[in-house]
Amino acid sequence: MTQGVPEELRIKRKELDKVDRELLSLIAKRMKIVKDITEIKRKYGIPVFDKAREEQVLKTREIWGLEEGIDWRFVEEVFKLILQQSRSQQLYAKSKLYIGIYGYGGMARTLAEVFSRAGHKVVITGRNLEKAKELAQSLKVEWGEPKEVASKVEWLILAVPPDALIDVVRELAPLMRSGSLLSDISSVKSGIVDKILKELPEYVEYISLHPLFGPDIDPIGETIVMIPLKSYDYWVRELSQALVSMGFEVVTASPDEHDKAMAVTQVLHHFALLTLKRSMDELAKELDVNYEGYVTYSFKKTLDTIKRLESLFDVVKEIQQRNPYAKNARRKFIENAEQLNEEFA
């Protein structure tokens, strides 16, 4: 391959090799400092994720980049990646929890991975033990029979679709340890949490969770909504601290507050983007045009989001169907589209 490469290009490539090596050494040096920061944060119980500091980091680096003649957007992208890596390197567990995860889908994997990386003891279970075992082995954590797991963990997280949820609660909740905690992670809370509450024995606590991220992204720095339904202060404090020290932002809400907020940020957002996609496809066909080469920087991001939504279509549909405020949200969207259409006429 080197044959035919002009000598001066070869020399320049060598120079690049050297600089890139130095770049990596500097990144490793930064990571070592981050490790020290983790220890300090663990000592004082300071959250991993510090939004204000990250904003300051991005702003200063963008300015320094400009001083060096480097485009700020590039600097922003690079430092966003560095910060993401930095956060995910920092996870710590102040007190170690024994956590059971029922399920082997994408969210089960993401949560199990983060919890075990932070130092918690994780055990995977589910109806299909082979699948549970497969996931557990790939993450190097334990697996076990549902009943056995339910009876030994301190915190059992059910990462199963809403239709399967109640049966699992009915089967496993009575076997849980006194004072232990149960959580579901469903995207809509109305019509689900009440049913779960009815099934719970008196000695089991219940905090419903909604991780506001999909299974396919690095979750550190993202938000988890915490909905305490049946718990003493102990678990609310313990859980909130555990999540914060793993780098999550925690928002506490009631089930109704959660569903209302999600009607705005999730239902409307998904509906608008899927409507956009269908309209794009129809219009492109009608106009007989291939628009793929004409995609702007920000539209590329929109298309990526649409692709993600399409790959999670079942979940998207379920949210649209189950959120009690979804119908109104969709109507608002249609009304506003019509109104805007008149304004633009």
Ligand SMILES: O=C(O)C(=O)C[C@]1(C(=O)O)C=C[C@@H](O)C=C1
């Ligand atoms: O300064 C901190 O608190 C850090 O943990 C370091 C760091 C960084 O890598 O710069 C990482 C995560 C925080 O969200 C903010 C900044």
